[in-house]
Amino acid sequence: MNTDNSKKIYEKAKKSIPGGVNSPVRAFQSVDKEYPIFIKRGSGSKLYDEDENEYVDMIGSWGPMILGHNYPKVLEAVKRELEKGTSFGLPTKKEVELAELVKSCFPSIEKLRLTTSGTEAAMASVRVARAFTGKNKIIKFEGCYHGHSDSLLVKAGSGLLTFEHQDSNGITEGVVKDTITLPFGDFEKLKETLESEKDIACVIIEPIPANMGLIETEMEYLEKVREIIRKENIVLIFDEVISGFRVSLGGVQKIFGIIPDLTILGKIIGGGYPVGGFGGKKEIMDLISPVGNVYHAGTLSGNPISVAAGIETISILKENPEIYENINKKTENLVNKINELIKKYNVPATVNYFGSLFTIFFAKEKVKTLEDAMNTDSEFYSIYFDTMLENGIIVPPSKYEAHFVSYVHSDEDMEKILTGMEKTFEKIAKKSGTIPKHI
Ligand SMILES: Cc1ncc(COP(=O)(O)O)c(C=O)c1O
Known part of the structure; x- marks a missing residue:
């Protein structure tokens, strides 16, 4: 994936904005990226960067975009x-x-x-x-x-x-x-x-x-x-x-x-x-x-x-109260399928969710406290972030944030997310030597 324009903008940004960004998480530092992608526009469930790459957006501006971009x-x-x-x-x-x-x-x-x-x-x-x-x-x-x-x-x-x-x-x-x-x-x-x-x-x-x-x-x-x-x-x-x-x-x-x-x-x-x-x-x-x-x-x-x-x-x-039913059901289905993939690849991952929000943590046990969250695997989260990005999905650039599902995320978007997840788990399973024999 070519992100040269983002890279160039970041080099300039650092000279006039502290860290090149106006809110720290946007720097992508905690997922070990050299530079963030710069967004040019958003439409429905998608974001487009300055190199015209398209991403399924799982950030939703950290919550407001319940109806997607420019509803x-x-x-x-x-x-x-x-x-x-x-x-x-x-x-x-x-x-x-x-x-x-x-x-x-x-x-x-x-x-x-x-x-x-x-x-x-x-x-x-x-x-x-x-x-x-x-x-x-x-x-x-x-x-x-x-x-x-x-x-x-x-x-x-x-x-x-x-x-x-x-x-x-x-x-x-x-x-x-x-x-x-x-x-x-x-x-x-x-x-x-x-x-x-x-x-x-x-x-x-x-x-x-x-x-x-x-x-x-x-x-x-x-x-x-x-x-x-x-x-x-x-x-x-x-x-x-x-x-x-x-x-x-x-x-x-x-x-x-x-x-x-x-x-x-x-x-x-x-x-x-x-x-x-x-x-x-x-x-x-x-x-x-x-x-x-x-x-x-x-x-x-x-x-x-x-x-x-x-x-x-x-x-x-x-x-339209059915909007809540739609986003909650979509999230529940997605989380169920992610859990199936976690089992299939036997990776140390666990998902918390509520309504249309969820977080995937790289840990064996359920995350219930800040301490649990801090003990989850940051390297695996970075692999996850990278793999999703390569597959056209933008997920939170920090393991401490939630993913947001919107009304306009389509079945196709959900399939794409699951494909990205599967590729992530495959890499993590290979890396940690836990890849099950049946795969
Ligand atoms: C729970 C909660 N409270 C307050 C805030 C601060 O809101 P703002 O970023 O609009 O200042 C945030 C921001 O993400 C938040 O998640």
């Missing part, structure tokens, strides 16, 4: 909006429409604020939780990512783990001290911490973590987390930036019937355009200025283009 109705809505102007710094009627639409899907959200990114939404929800409770510290879980604001960057999953760090430099000791990180899934640790530490403002969690690879959370664990927090003056924040409108119209909270106090959203609510949002109980949200004294603002918050794309995307999802 005609979403594109039309955006074009209509573009004609009217792109940013006013003043309110628009469509922001109200989007807020009402989100509320109709997430009963736990009584009021919603839009932001430009998930990072901002998470940062602002922690601030409002602190104001509401009058307390300072926050509890987050190892391997969960909530964007790159200082207090949430401690042991923060994929983006950092990809480069073998757990934390970022440049964060003050005070901020680190106010962030308590606990192992995901360990309820006893949470209970002990809540008993000994009384200055906790909020507990923030990805209900189905997708930033240490996908983790299949047990519902009972989340129920217990909800219950223990209900008894204290602590705000429970579900970060559904990835899972919101992805695993169901009402996110993980709808599937499990567990109601957080605040919810963070992003990605799909902007239909592929820059967006974030946070919302929840009225009494908490009404502390935000101009009603209350918790400051949150943004020149591009509620940007009309993102809002138009979000309204169209959510409306399509709401009016």
Whole structure:
């Protein structure tokens, strides 16, 4: 495969952009590539690079592209909006429409604020939780990512783990001290911490973590987390930036019937355009200025283009519930077939999935924690990434991310993915000398 144009662009990019990319995972460093591929355009389930190579896209912009790239109705809505102007710094009627639409899907959200990114939404929800409770510290879980604001960057999953760090430099000791990180899934640790530490403002969690690879959370664990927090003056924040409108119209909270106090959203609510949002109980949200004294603002918050794309995307999802059945079924079938191939080639691989998200880990045992994910084989993941790329499929360039199946992935795409997987397993089986005799 010829990727010379990408290589040339990367050489130039490094001179004007740190590492040549605007978000670290895009550098392909953790899958041992010298340079990333540069994308020229996307259409449906496919991406095309600067050398016109075509790839089945399993990244989906890390979640938003549930309907694929440039889904005609979403594109039309955006074009209509573009004609009217792109940013006013003043309110628009469509922001109200989007807020009402989100509320109709997430009963736990009584009021919603839009932001430009998930990072901002998470940062602002922690601030409002602190104001509401009058307390300072926050509890987050190892391997969960909530964007790159200082207090949430401690042991923060994929983006950092990809480069073998757990934390970022440049964060003050005070901020680190106010962030308590606990192992995901360990309820006893949470209970002990809540008993000994009384200055906790909020507990923030990805209900189905997708930033240490996908983790299949047990519902009972989340129920217990909800219950223990209900008894204290602590705000429970579900970060559904990835899972919101992805695993169901009402996110993980709808599937499990567990109601957080605040919810963070992003990605799909902007239909592929820059967006974030946070919302929840009225009494908490009404502390935000101009009603209350918790400051949150943004020149591009509620940007009309993102809002138009979000309204169209959510409306399509709401009016066509079969979309969720389609993507979930497709993912389940794919995962079943991958599992058959894993058995056939006897390779140390295991798949976690939930709805239309999945991660393939190169390990013998099921991955349940960050530690498990860190112990999976990185070299095998790089072989996987490379083999898939050579076969025209782009998968996450990090073992700590999830794959995203969209409504427009075709049977043919699925076959292509399985062929790529089979070739990967063959190579890994040969390399580790475990190739079964019958093959
Ligand atoms: C669960 C979660 N929360 C927050 C964020 C941050 O969102 P953004 O990248 O829009 O700032 C992400 C980004 O991937 C995420 O996965």
